[in-house]
Every structure is written in structure tokens, then in C-alpha cells.
Amino acid sequence: MSEQPTAARRSRFTPLRAAQLHGAVLGLLREVGYDALSMDAVAARARFSKATLYRQWGGKPQLVVAALQFHRPMRIDTIDTGSLRGDLDALAALTGHRAVAGDVALQLGVGRAIYDHPELRRTLREVMLHPALDDLHAILQRGVDRGEVAPDCPALDMVPQLLCSLVIARPLLSDEAMTETEFRRNLEALVFPALHI
Known part of the structure; x- marks a missing residue:
């Protein structure tokens, strides 16, 4: 071990x-x-x-x-604007400055290996993905606590995974990173309607 x-x-x-x-x-x-x-x-x-x-x-x-x-400059856990829309807007602004998401060669260099190497996949989940998902759940829970989202909204469990998937999958689909503009379009078209905000 x-x-x-x-x-x-x-x-x-x-x-x-x-x-x-x-x-x-x-x-x-x-x-x-x-x-x-x-x-x-x-x-x-x-x-x-x-x-x-x-x-x-x-x-x-x-x-x-x-x-x-170490290379990941985005810190989701620091986002707290006082409203759910504001928090998600701040998250969108950060996507435009993410060195890892913007580095297509780096993501593609690791992308296939995630499927082929279970230990790498497990370590990435534990160290990076699960904390990011926890931070996104915390942002949504604050929205619930403030009465912005119904506590029984079925999208609450799906939105964190959707947001992570958008950023992770984008370079694999198009050889380009997710841009701030595109992230905002996804928020407006998918996330805000799903959360009823």
C-alpha cells in the first residue's frame, strides 16, 4: 500500500x-x-x-x-455573495480565469488516463472532485436556507455534477476550454430554470 x-x-x-x-x-x-x-x-x-x-x-x-x-487557481469555497444567483454568477466569472480548464493539452493528457487507471481516478475524486462538489452543494444549501430554492427541488442534487461535467467535458468535446460566456449560457438555459430562480 x-x-x-x-x-x-x-x-x-x-x-x-x-x-x-x-x-x-x-x-x-x-x-x-x-x-x-x-x-x-x-x-x-x-x-x-x-x-x-x-x-x-x-x-x-x-x-x-x-x-x-496546486495549479488550480479557482476556489469555490470562497464564493459567498449573499444570493444564489450572485454566487453562480461569481462562479461563472472564475471560469474565465481557470488555468487548468484553459489548458487543453493538460486536460487531454490526463483525460484518457482517468478511465485506464483506477488509482488516479480515485485520487482525483478524493482530492479535487469531491471537495468541489461539496462546495457547490454548500452554495446551493445557502440558497435553500435563504428561501431562494425550494428544499425539495429535485435539481439540487444534480446541479453540482452538471456544473462540474460542463467544465470537465468541454475540452474533450471540442479541444477548447469552457469560456465564461458559455458557462453563463448554460446557467441561464439549464441551471436557473431547473432551480426555479
Whole structure:
């Protein structure tokens, strides 16, 4: 079983060294994809020892997900405008500034591997997808608490998955990332009517 990293261990890396390592991982993902990415190549490019990489991250899936998470500038958990429409509007504004969503080569480099590598898929879900879904559910729950959405609205459980799917699937369907304008069109056409707001 792979060794799980701890925050105490990672704290000895400076922000610069962490950025260099994650940048090396993401660069290799863009160039060769997940399958051809090796811990040896990451170690050589980032000037880390391979033993350090395994000791700190446990393996390739954990290191790749850590790099993707490090590279992700969007923080859904910081959104709270006081209204559900305002929160979803703020979410749309953030999509236009997302480096990961805007990096088509990076998403395509990981896309197929998600289906072929269960450990990568599981790690991505635990570290990135589930927290994002939890944050979206929290935004919707605030809307329910304020009386903006009926608590028995059937779309409440579906909207978080729909929003994540829109952003994740877009580069796979068209080789282009989801734009802010397109995200807003989906909100107006699908999400707002489903929530009755």
C-alpha cells in the first residue's frame, strides 16, 4: 500500500521548490500524457530525488493530483455573495480565469488516463472532485436556507455534477476550454430554470 504524505513532511519544501516540482509534472503531462510520464522524468526535470518523490507522495497518481491541485487557481469555497444567483454568477466569472480548464493539452493528457487507471481516478475524486462538489452543494444549501430554492427541488442534487461535467467535458468535446460566456449560457438555459430562480 502506498505511503500517504503528511502536511508536516511537505512543509520542508519552499513554495518555489514546490512550484518547480508541480510545474515539471504539468509540463510532462502536456508533453507526453499520463501513461508516458515517469517518476524518473519528473525527478530529473525538477531536480528532486526519486526516493523523495515516493516518500512524500507515494506514487505517480498522488503526485499528478497534487500538481493539478496546486495549479488550480479557482476556489469555490470562497464564493459567498449573499444570493444564489450572485454566487453562480461569481462562479461563472472564475471560469474565465481557470488555468487548468484553459489548458487543453493538460486536460487531454490526463483525460484518457482517468478511465485506464483506477488509482488516479480515485485520487482525483478524493482530492479535487469531491471537495468541489461539496462546495457547490454548500452554495446551493445557502440558497435553500435563504428561501431562494425550494428544499425539495429535485435539481439540487444534480446541479453540482452538471456544473462540474460542463467544465470537465468541454475540452474533450471540442479541444477548447469552457469560456465564461458559455458557462453563463448554460446557467441561464439549464441551471436557473431547473432551480426555479
